[in-house]
Amino acid sequence: MKSGRLLLALSIISRVGVVTILCALALLTHYHNLKSAYNHPRLVELSSGKTARFAYEYTDKFLSLFGEPEVEARKSGGMTWSIRLAGVPFTDPVAALSVLAKNHRWELGFALGLIIPLSLAFIFGRVFCSYICPASLLFFTISRIRKLLSPIFYFPDLKMNRGFSWGILAGGLVMAVYFSHGIWIFILPYFAVGQTIYAGIASGTLSVALGSLILFSALDLFLGKQFTCRYVCPTGRLLGFIGRKSPITIQRDASTCLDSCQSCIDVCPMKVQPKYDESIDCSICGECLTVCPPQCLSIGLRKKPTSTQT
Amino acid sequence: MVLPLIEKLPLVAQVKLRRFLRPPGAQKEALFLQNCIACGQCANVCPNQCIDLYGIEAGLENLGTPRITARAQACILCMACTQVCPTDALEKLEPTKEGKRAVQMGIAVLSEDLCYSFAGRTCGVCYRACPLPGEAMTIGLFEQPHVHAEHCIGCGLCEQACIKMPQAIRIIPRLELEETEATKAESS
Ligand code: SF4
Ligand code: SF4
Ligand code: SF4
Ligand code: SF4
Ligand code: SF4
Numbered sequence: 091m092k093s094g095r096l097l098l099a100l101s102i103i104s105r106v107g108v109v110t111i112l113c114a115l116a117l118l119t120h121y122h123n124l125k126s127a128y129n130h131p132r133l134v135e136l137s138s139g140k141t142a143r144f145a146y147e148y149t150d151k152f153l154s155l156f157g158e159p160e161v162e163a164r165k166s167g168g169m170t171w172s173i174r175l176a177g178v179p180f181t182d183p184v185a186a187l188s189v190l191a192k193n194h195r196w197e198l199g200f201a202l203g204l205i206i207p208l209s210l211a212f213i214f215g216r217v218f219c220s221y222i223c224p225a226s227l228l229f230f231t232i233s234r235i236r237k238l239l240s241p242i243f244y245f246p247d248l249k250m251n252r253g254f255s256w257g258i259l260a261g262g263l264v265m266a267v268y269f270s271h272g273i274w275i276f277i278l279p280y281f282a283v284g285q286t287i288y289a290g291i292a293s294g295t296l297s298v299a300l301g302s303l304i305l306f307s308a309l310d311l312f313l314g315k316q317f318t319c320r321y322v323c324p325t326g327r328l329l330g331f332i333g334r335k336s337p338i339t340i341q342r343d344a345s346t347c348l349d350s351c352q353s354c355i356d357v358c359p360m361k362v363q364p365k366y367d368e369s370i371d372c373s374i375c376g377e378c379l380t381v382c383p384p385q386c387l388s389i390g391l392r393k394k395p396t397s398t399q400t
Numbered sequence: 401m402v403l404p405l406i407e408k409l410p411l412v413a414q415v416k417l418r419r420f421l422r423p424p425g426a427q428k429e430a431l432f433l434q435n436c437i438a439c440g441q442c443a444n445v446c447p448n449q450c451i452d453l454y455g456i457e458a459g460l461e462n463l464g465t466p467r468i469t470a471r472a473q474a475c476i477l478c479m480a481c482t483q484v485c486p487t488d489a490l491e492k493l494e495p496t497k498e499g500k501r502a503v504q505m506g507i508a509v510l511s512e513d514l515c516y517s518f519a520g521r522t523c524g525v526c527y528r529a530c531p532l533p534g535e536a537m538t539i540g541l542f543e544q545p546h547v548h549a550e551h552c553i554g555c556g557l558c559e560q561a562c563i564k565m566p567q568a569i570r571i572i573p574r575l576e577l578e579e580t581e582a583t584k585a586e587s588s
C-alpha cells in the first residue's frame with residue numbers, strides 16, 4: 091500500500107517535471123532572442139522589463155555552469171514528439187513510424203533518438219504513460235474528478251476492443267502519408283499538449299491542438315476512465331505492445347490474493363487485470379497497489395511463466 | 401499529394417497564394433513536407449523569433465510546419481534552425497557566405513512604381529539590408545535597387561527593411577515559383 095502511494099506520488103512529480111521542462115523549453119525561445127539581440131542584463135531590462143531581466147540573468151548563470159550559455163541553450167528544444175535535452179535526442183516511436191511510412195528512411199540522429207524510449211519500453215513496459223506523458227497528467231486529474239463526483243453523477247466506463255487504437259495508428263500513418271506528419275498533433279494527446287504549451291508561451295497564441303485536447307478530455311469524462319489512453323492514443327498501445335514481456339512489471343503473490351476481491355481490476359486506469367496475472371499495458375502507475383487489501387501486488391522482476399500459471 | 405476527395409473538405413483549405421517562406425535549408429516544398437515532422441525545434445531555437453508554426457489555416461498539409469513572414473520578421477540567416485532540425489527537412493548549413501549562397505527561400509521582386517528610389521527619392525534601404533550585396537542586389541543611379549534573380553536567396557531582409565508601405569519589394573516564396581514553373585511546363 092505504501093509502495094503504491096510512493097509510485098503514485100513519484101508519477102505525479104515526474105509528470106509535473108516534464109510539463110515544467112516543456113514550459114522551460116518554450117521560454118528558451120525568448121532567451122535565445124534576448125541573448126542574441128541584447129546580450130546584457132541591463133539592456134534586457136530596458137527592453138523587456140524586470141521580470142525578463144531576472145529570468146535572463148538566472149538562465150545565463152545556470153547555462154554558464156555547463157559552458158558557453160548560447161551554445162548550451164541550443165542543445166535543448168522541441169516537444170515530447172521529438173526533443174533534445176542537453177544534446178541527447180529523444181524520438182517518439184510513432185514519429186519514427188510516420189517518417190518510415192512516408193520516407194522509407196531515417197536520418198541517423200533521428201534514429202538514435204529511439205534508443206532511450208524503446209529501451210524504457212522494453213524494460214518497464216508502458217511507463218511512459220504514467221511517468222512522462224504530459225497529457226496523462228490531465229487525464230489523471232479527470233479520473234480523480236470522476237471519482238470525486240461519482241456519488242452524485244453516473245460516469246459510464248466503456249470497454250472496447252484494443253484493436254481500436256491499432257486502427258487509429260494505421261489511420262494516422264495513412265493520413266501522414268497523404269498530408270504531412272503534422273496531423274499527429276490532432277491524434278496524439280501529448281503532442282497536442284506540447285503544441286498548446288509551445289504556442290501559448292513562445293508565440294502567445296492559442297493552438298488548434300487545444301480543440302483535440304478538449305475532445306480527449308470529454309471522452310475521458312463521459313466515456314470512461316482514461317478512455318483516450320486505452321482506446322485512442324496509438325503510442326500507449328505501441329509501447330504496451332513493445333513492453334508486453336518487460337522484465338519489470340506488476341506481480342501478484344497468488345497465495346495471499348483473495349478469491350472474492352476485484353479491487354485491482356476495478357481501479358486500474360488501463361483496464362489491466364492484475365488478479366489474473368495480466369500485465370500487458372500496465373504502466374506501473376501504482377493505483378492497484380494502493381487498493382489491494384492483502385497487499386499481494388508488487389512491482390518487480392517478472393516471474394517465469396511456469397510459476398505464474400499456478 | 402492529396403486525395404481528390406479529401407481536398408474538398410473544408411479542413412484542407414486551398415490557399416493558393418502563400419506569402420510565407422520556409423526556413424533556410426528547406427528543400428523543394430514536396431520534399432520538405434515529406435521530411436518535416438512538425439516538431440517545432442526550428443521555431444524553438446530561432447534567436448530571431450521569425451519562425452512560427454502553421455495552425456490549421458493553410459490546411460492539414462501544413463499543420464505544425466514552420467513558416468516565416470518576411471515583412472514581419474525576416475530570417476537573418478544565422479542557420480541555427482538548420483543545425484537542429486532532426487529530420488534533414490532543413491539541410492545543415494553554416495552561417496558563412498557559402499552557406500548563405502546555398503539558401504533558396506524565394507526570389508525578391510521589386511515594383512518600380514512603388515519604390516522611392518525609382519520615384520526620384522534616393523532610398524536604398526533594401527540594398528543595405530541585403531546579406532549578399534553586390535551579388536543578389538546591386539544599386540544604380542539614385543540608389544535604385546536591382547535584384548539579380550539568379551543570386552537572390554529570398555531571405556526577405558529587403559522586404560522587411562523597405563520603408564514604403566506597402567512594401568515595394570516582396571519575396572515570391574519558393575513554393576509559388578515551383579507552382580508557376582509547373583504550370584508553365586504543363587502549358588508548353
Ligand atoms: S496512452 Fe497516450 S495519452 Fe495516455 S498516457 Fe500513454 S502516451 Fe499519454
Ligand atoms: S496494473 Fe493497472 S493499476 Fe496496476 S500498476 Fe499497472 S496500470 Fe497501474
Ligand atoms: S536561419 Fe536563424 S534567423 Fe533564419 S529562420 Fe533559421 S534560426 Fe531563424
Ligand atoms: S525542426 Fe525540421 S522537422 Fe522540426 S518542424 Fe522544423 S523543419 Fe520541421
Ligand atoms: S535581394 Fe532581398 S531577398 Fe534577395 S538576398 Fe538580398 S535581401 Fe535577401
